[in-house]
Amino acid sequence: MNIFITLLPFVIAINLLFSGVLYFHGRREKAVTLYSLIVFFVTLWSLSVLFVVAPYTSFGIFKVVTKLHFATGQTAYFAFFLFAIYYPTRKTQLLYTLAISFINMVILGMIFYPSLFIQSFQNTPILSERIVFHQIVFPIFIFWLYTLLVLGEIEIIRKLANMQGTQRKSLKYIAIGVFIAGIVGALFNAIFPFFGDFRFFALNPFIVTVTFTGAGIFTLMKYKLFNIKIITTELLTFSIWAFILMKLFLVEGIENILINSSLLAIVIVFGIILIRSVRLEVRQKEQLEKVSEDLRDLKDNLEVKIQEQTIEIKRAYDVEKKARIELVELDKAQDQFLLTTQHHLRTPLTILKGYLAILKEKFSLPEKALNTVSEMQESAEIMSQSVNKLLQVTELKVKNKTL
Amino acid sequence: MIKKAPLILIIDDNKDFLEIFGAKLESAGYRIVKALGGDDGLLEAKKISPDLILLDVEMPKESGIKVLSRINSEFGRKSPRIVFLTNYGESENEHSIIDKKFAIDIGATDYIKKNDDLDSIVSQINDILAI
Numbered sequence: 001m002n003i004f005i006t007l008l009p010f011v012i013a014i015n016l017l018f019s020g021v022l023y024f025h026g027r028r029e030k031a032v033t034l035y036s037l038i039v040f041f042v043t044l045w046s047l048s049v050l051f052v053v054a055p056y057t058s059f060g061i062f063k064v065v066t067k068l069h070f071a072t073g074q075t076a077y078f079a080f081f082l083f084a085i086y087y088p089t090r091k092t093q094l095l096y097t098l099a100i101s102f103i104n105m106v107i108l109g110m111i112f113y114p115s116l117f118i119q120s121f122q123n124t125p126i127l128s129e130r131i132v133f134h135q136i137v138f139p140i141f142i143f144w145l146y147t148l149l150v151l152g153e154i155e156i157i158r159k160l161a162n163m164q165g166t167q168r169k170s171l172k173y174i175a176i177g178v179f180i181a182g183i184v185g186a187l188f189n190a191i192f193p194f195f196g197d198f199r200f201f202a203l204n205p206f207i208v209t210v211t212f213t214g215a216g217i218f219t220l221m222k223y224k225l226f227n228i229k230i231i232t233t234e235l236l237t238f239s240i241w242a243f244i245l246m247k248l249f250l251v252e253g254i255e256n257i258l259i260n261s262s263l264l265a266i267v268i269v270f271g272i273i274l275i276r277s278v279r280l281e282v283r284q285k286e287q288l289e290k291v292s293e294d295l296r297d298l299k300d301n302l303e304v305k306i307q308e309q310t311i312e313i314k315r316a317y318d319v320e321k322k323a324r325i326e327l328v329e330l331d332k333a334q335d336q337f338l339l340t341t342q343h344h345l346r347t348p349l350t351i352l353k354g355y356l357a358i359l360k361e362k363f364s365l366p367e368k369a370l371n372t373v374s375e376m377q378e379s380a381e382i383m384s385q386s387v388n389k390l391l392q393v394t395e396l397k398v399k400n401k402t403l
Numbered sequence: 404m405i406k407k408a409p410l411i412l413i414i415d416d417n418k419d420f421l422e423i424f425g426a427k428l429e430s431a432g433y434r435i436v437k438a439l440g441g442d443d444g445l446l447e448a449k450k451i452s453p454d455l456i457l458l459d460v461e462m463p464k465e466s467g468i469k470v471l472s473r474i475n476s477e478f479g480r481k482s483p484r485i486v487f488l489t490n491y492g493e494s495e496n497e498h499s500i501i502d503k504k505f506a507i508d509i510g511a512t513d514y515i516k517k518n519d520d521l522d523s524i525v526s527q528i529n530d531i532l533a534i
């Protein structure tokens with residue numbers, strides 16, 4: 001127990017640093033600010049643990065400290081609920097959020113001023129305050145803590161269903177971490193002490209820090225929710241500042257104070273330069289990554305476009321080819337028609353010519369009639385020759401085409 | 404004893420051609436029997452055993468080529484000489500169904516183009532029968 005109390009300041013410092021880093025990096029995103037708020041209230045809550053376990057002579061002060069302990073814890077839960085509502089994008093649940101906020105305020109009020117509620121019940125305030133606090137306010141308080149936890153988790157699980165990739169994984173780890181921290185937090189620091197068991201009281205901030213803050217840090221490192229390089233640099237720089245500052249308060253003698261304060265000034269200046277340069281570097285890297293991603297997108301798009309156009313060209317080619325084939329067929333049909341027509345012309349002509357010949361030979365026609373038949377034969381012959389020529393030309397054309 | 408004039412059977416589905424060729428060849432001194440279409444032609448051929456058959460290639464019911472194979476299978480080795488009558492044969496492309504080689508290949512003696520000059524047809528027949 002004692003070792004945990006000794007280590008508590010470190011836990012508080014880690015939470016405070018993490019919350020600060022999150023706050024300064026999440027200014028553009030409300031959800032990240034809310035997450036930093038949760039961490040900040042966890043920090044305050046851890047601090048209040050330190051105050052609660054401190055030796056007190058006055059019961060009045062202890063009572064106030066205990067109430068502060070409850071209030072910071074509750075606020076941490078409430079901040080988680082808000083985070084669940086706002087991360088990653090907020091849905092329009094304003095009325096619901098406002099209702100929860102109002103109930104939260106009422107319960108906070110109940111913790112700090114149970115007498116307000118007591119007086120409406122009974123006329124003997126001093127005696128009743130304990131009873132009311134133990135039998136009404138405290139159960140409601142515990143119930144409310146777990147309600148906030150469950151509502152927040154439900155919200156996150158609902159959002160997980162619509163999420164993908166890195167964001168989904170990171171939120172999953174946060175949800176699990178918060179769940180464990182939330183269950184254990186209220187159990188060890190409110191329910192157990194209520195029954196007189198203070199064994200885990202000072203240990204609990206560790207557990208919460210490991211599960212909740214740890215989940216945040218783990219997610220941050222694994223999925224680069226924020227850039228780890230900047231944060232590490234900042235954490236290191238801030239730690240050095242804090243260390244030298246603490247030393248400055250502890251040392252005695254004007255010389256030491258002067259040395260330490262000038263050291264602090266130098267470290268602050270260099271720290272700022274360091275952080276700025278790292279930020280610049282990281283930002284350039286991010287820009288490069290974005291550009292390369294854009295390029296990749298462009299490349300992918302290009303490939304898709306080329307594919308689409310290839311298909312288009314092929315389709316157009318197919319259509320053209322089909323049309324050409326149809327045209328050729330049509331041409332063939334036309335030639336065929338010409339050929340048959342000419343053959344059909346030839347047959348009657350042959351018959352005509354034949355009958356004319358028989359007319360001339362078989363019947364002894366008068367001179368005049370014979371001349372007429374001869375004229376007819378000549379014309380039929382001319383016509384026959386024309387048809388033959390035409391036929392030859394058509395046949396030649398068909399032959400060329402076939403070749 | 405005076406040698407009988409050669410007997411020629413003309414098979415065609417066109418009455419006009421039968422009339423024209425019949426008249427021309429009769430006046431050229433041949434004996435002529437005319438048959439309208441393949442079935443009739445086959446019957447006549449069996450009945451009269453002609454010296455020469457002029458067979459139209461293009462007939463709607465049964466083509467000359469079919470009629471030729473029927474006559475050949477009917478008479479066997481004693482089959483009369485058969486000459487195709489054709490509308491085609493102007494040039495050697497896909498539309499000229501019959502040429503001399505084809506005619507001989509399938510068992511005919513020769514082929515005559517219907518639209519040739521009638522006198523030239525007569526002389527062609529003279530040549531064929533002289534062999």
